Structures are given as C-alpha cells and as structure tokens.
Amino acid sequence: MAVLPLLTVPDARLGQVSEPVVDFDADLRRFAADLEETRLAGPAAVGIAAPQVGRFQRLIIIDVPPKKGGATHGHLVLVNPEIVHWEGWEMGREGCLSVPDYTGNVIRATRLRLQAQTLDGTARELEMEGFEARVAQHEIDHLDGLLFVDRVVSRRTDLFRRKVYRSRGRPAGSDGH
Amino acid sequence: MLTLVGEDRPGIVAAVTRALYDAGCNLGEASMIRLGGNFTIMLMVNGGQPGARLEEALAPVAADLGLRCHIDPIPGALDRHPVPNIQVRVMGADRAGIVAEVTEVLAATGFNILELDSSVCGEPGRPLYIMNILGCSGEALEVLDEAMAGLRARGVSIDIAPIETMIG
The missing domain is CATH 3.30.70.260 (ACT domain)
Known part of the structure; x- marks a missing residue:
C-alpha cells in the first residue's frame, strides 16, 4: 500500500473526464487500497476519487460513518457510479483535497439513487440522502472533470444563482427539478 | 490594506485594478461589495510601492470615479483560512x-x-x-x-x- 501524490489546482488534469472501469482485477483492488490510504493520510476527507491521484478511471471512495446524519452506508468503494435519480436541493459547504485551504457553498441534490459496481464487478443500487448524497455528488463530479469550485455559489450568502451550472457531458437541470 | 469607497457605478473595479497593475502591484484577498448605494473595496495589495506612491498611482482614478481612498500598511502573508462551523x-x-x-x-x-x-x-x-x-x-x-x-x-x-x- 502507498499514499499516492494528490493532484491539486490548477493542475489541468483535474478537468479530465475519466473512463469507465472495464477490468475488475487485482490491479484495481490494489489501486483502491492505495486510494483509501491516500484519503486517510489527508485532512479528514470523507471521500476521494481516482482522478485526484491522476488515475482517470471511474472509481470513488466514500466514507460517511452512520452517526453523521442518520442512515448512511459507511465505507464504500463505488466503481462506474452513475446517479439515476435526483431529488431536492440544499446548500452546503465543501472543501476538497485537490483545492487546499478553500471552502465554499455548493448546491447539491438532497436525495439520490445511484447505480454502481463493487470492486469485483457486482452491480448494486444505493439510495443516499443529505451529507452522504453530497459526498457522492462531489466525488462523481471529479470523474467528470469538475471541482466544487466550478459550482461554488457564494462564499458570502445563502443566495443561489438561478441558472443551474452547465458543464461538459452533463445536461443542465439534471438535478431532477 | 487598501480601502476605496464611492458612489456605485460601472467600471470601478476595472479602473482601480488596472491602475494597481500598472503601478506594479499584486492583488491579494479582497472584499468588494455594494453597500447602500456605495461601492466598497477592501483589498490586500502587495507591491514594492510605499503607501504614498500607491496613493499617487490611484489618485487619477479616484478623482475620476469619485472614490475616497485609504491605505494602511500591514503585514500580510498567505493566510490559513479558518473554516466556519x-x-x-x-x-x-x-x-x-x-x-x-x-x-x-x-x-x-x-x-x-x-x-x-x-x-x-x-x-x-x-x-x-x-x-x-x-x-x-x-x-x-x-x-x-x-x-x-x-x-x-x-x-x-x-x-x-x-x-x-x-x-x-
């Protein structure tokens, strides 16, 4: 196991769209273990995505202990995650291992249903809400080359922009409104 | 710390920051916001200029746009930002x-x-x-x-x- 070097802004590679995982092999499992070690080495991160360490594959790790906001799934490695349903929205403050020393307010959906695979390729479907749903959206954004700073509404107030952010490969308004 | 206040109108930020750039300044953290019809700027500025020279550099813009200008020499470094809880x-x-x-x-x-x-x-x-x-x-x-x-x-x-x- 190894702590991998993190890409940080303004590294252009953070804007790269990651490829789906095809091979569910030992190398992938080794990488997932390294990614987890990298997450734990940093400042209290509840999630990390493969492209943050320069591996442009659709794999994320989320770890929201059940005590935070009720029913959560705890530690999750999600491969090829896809959000298939969004509901509601909420403002919340986010920071990122790839954007040191900056936090800002971002609007995220409050309830999600997502499909993903486990490290051995098994398909699974999960429902998430609140803080855990926020983490999933933040990490999946990384797979699409997006950082939370691309979505920061305002550091100052609760106000939000009327127009939903539109980005590469993701339709505007895809948050289910 | 540079403080500028004047009646709000388009172009204040562009004119001020251009004048600062031309004077060789580097801009740091800033708060710029409209308060009760005034546009207010509080801006960390770094540049080899002593305060008096900075004031000189800004004088034409300040006169042009009706801005009042105040400069406080302060120590400044990359700040670690406390996260509000x-x-x-x-x-x-x-x-x-x-x-x-x-x-x-x-x-x-x-x-x-x-x-x-x-x-x-x-x-x-x-x-x-x-x-x-x-x-x-x-x-x-x-x-x-x-x-x-x-x-x-x-x-x-x-x-x-x-x-x-x-x-x-």
Missing part, C-alpha cells in the same frame, strides 16, 4: 442595537466572527434588519442557542445552525 441568522424589526446585542452574546462565548453581512430591507416605514454571521465556536450549539434566549424573548429571530464542511 457555525452560522447565525438574525432577523428583526430594524432598530439600533441589534448587532451589538447579538455579537456581545456571541463574543461572551468565545465565538470568532469570520464573516458578517447584513441588509436592511422590507417596506418603507417597516424596515427589517437581516444579518448573517459565519464563524468559529468551540461551544456546543445548545450553549449558543441558550445564550440567545433573552434576545429572542425581545422579538429578534435568531437561528443558529452548524456548518458541516464536507471535504472530499
């Missing part, structure tokens, strides 16, 4: 003393204000004061909440909420 929203009929009363209570608990913005809105004759505070507190939410009981009893709406910052 508490948000306090205050709303009440506008009257003198609300800010002092609320912030005194917060200060007594050791609350450190990182940001405070406020608006006076509502209808003429019935102005409403709305204030939003972000800050750091080592106290439990209940302690802060209880500390506000007296103010609440006097008709000020005070909402205290934790800010959970997601790092991912």
Whole structure:
C-alpha cells in the first residue's frame, strides 16, 4: 500500500473526464487500497476519487460513518457510479483535497439513487440522502472533470444563482427539478 | 490594506485594478461589495510601492470615479483560512442595537466572527434588519442557542445552525 501524490489546482488534469472501469482485477483492488490510504493520510476527507491521484478511471471512495446524519452506508468503494435519480436541493459547504485551504457553498441534490459496481464487478443500487448524497455528488463530479469550485455559489450568502451550472457531458437541470 | 469607497457605478473595479497593475502591484484577498448605494473595496495589495506612491498611482482614478481612498500598511502573508462551523441568522424589526446585542452574546462565548453581512430591507416605514454571521465556536450549539434566549424573548429571530464542511 502507498499514499499516492494528490493532484491539486490548477493542475489541468483535474478537468479530465475519466473512463469507465472495464477490468475488475487485482490491479484495481490494489489501486483502491492505495486510494483509501491516500484519503486517510489527508485532512479528514470523507471521500476521494481516482482522478485526484491522476488515475482517470471511474472509481470513488466514500466514507460517511452512520452517526453523521442518520442512515448512511459507511465505507464504500463505488466503481462506474452513475446517479439515476435526483431529488431536492440544499446548500452546503465543501472543501476538497485537490483545492487546499478553500471552502465554499455548493448546491447539491438532497436525495439520490445511484447505480454502481463493487470492486469485483457486482452491480448494486444505493439510495443516499443529505451529507452522504453530497459526498457522492462531489466525488462523481471529479470523474467528470469538475471541482466544487466550478459550482461554488457564494462564499458570502445563502443566495443561489438561478441558472443551474452547465458543464461538459452533463445536461443542465439534471438535478431532477 | 487598501480601502476605496464611492458612489456605485460601472467600471470601478476595472479602473482601480488596472491602475494597481500598472503601478506594479499584486492583488491579494479582497472584499468588494455594494453597500447602500456605495461601492466598497477592501483589498490586500502587495507591491514594492510605499503607501504614498500607491496613493499617487490611484489618485487619477479616484478623482475620476469619485472614490475616497485609504491605505494602511500591514503585514500580510498567505493566510490559513479558518473554516466556519457555525452560522447565525438574525432577523428583526430594524432598530439600533441589534448587532451589538447579538455579537456581545456571541463574543461572551468565545465565538470568532469570520464573516458578517447584513441588509436592511422590507417596506418603507417597516424596515427589517437581516444579518448573517459565519464563524468559529468551540461551544456546543445548545450553549449558543441558550445564550440567545433573552434576545429572542425581545422579538429578534435568531437561528443558529452548524456548518458541516464536507471535504472530499
């Protein structure tokens, strides 16, 4: 196991769209273990995505202990995650291992249903809400080359922009409104 | 720390920052916002210029745009930003003393204000004061909440909420 070097802004590679995982092999499992070690080495991160360490594959790790906001799934490695349903929205403050020393307010959906695979390729479907749903959206954004700073509404107030952010490969308004 | 205030109009930021750039300055953290019809700028500026030279460089722009300018030499370095963990929203009929009363209570608990913005809105004759505070507190939410009981009893709406910052 190894702590991998993190890409940080303004590294252009953070804007790269990651490829789906095809091979569910030992190398992938080794990488997932390294990614987890990298997450734990940093400042209290509840999630990390493969492209943050320069591996442009659709794999994320989320770890929201059940005590935070009720029913959560705890530690999750999600491969090829896809959000298939969004509901509601909420403002919340986010920071990122790839954007040191900056936090800002971002609007995220409050309830999600997502499909993903486990490290051995098994398909699974999960429902998430609140803080855990926020983490999933933040990490999946990384797979699409997006950082939370691309979505920061305002550091100052609760106000939000009327127009939903539109980005590469993701339709505007895809948050289910 | 450079402070500039003047009647709001388009082009202030562009003219000021151009003049600073041309004077060899590097800009740091800034707060620029319209307050009651005025445009206000507080800006960290770094550049080999002593204050007097900076004032000189800005004089034509300030005269042109009707800006009042103030410069305080201060030490500055890359700052580690404390992350706020508490948000306090205050709303009440506008009257003198609300800010002092609320912030005194917060200060007594050791609350450190990182940001405070406020608006006076509502209808003429019935102005409403709305204030939003972000800050750091080592106290439990209940302690802060209880500390506000007296103010609440006097008709000020005070909402205290934790800010959970997601790092991912």
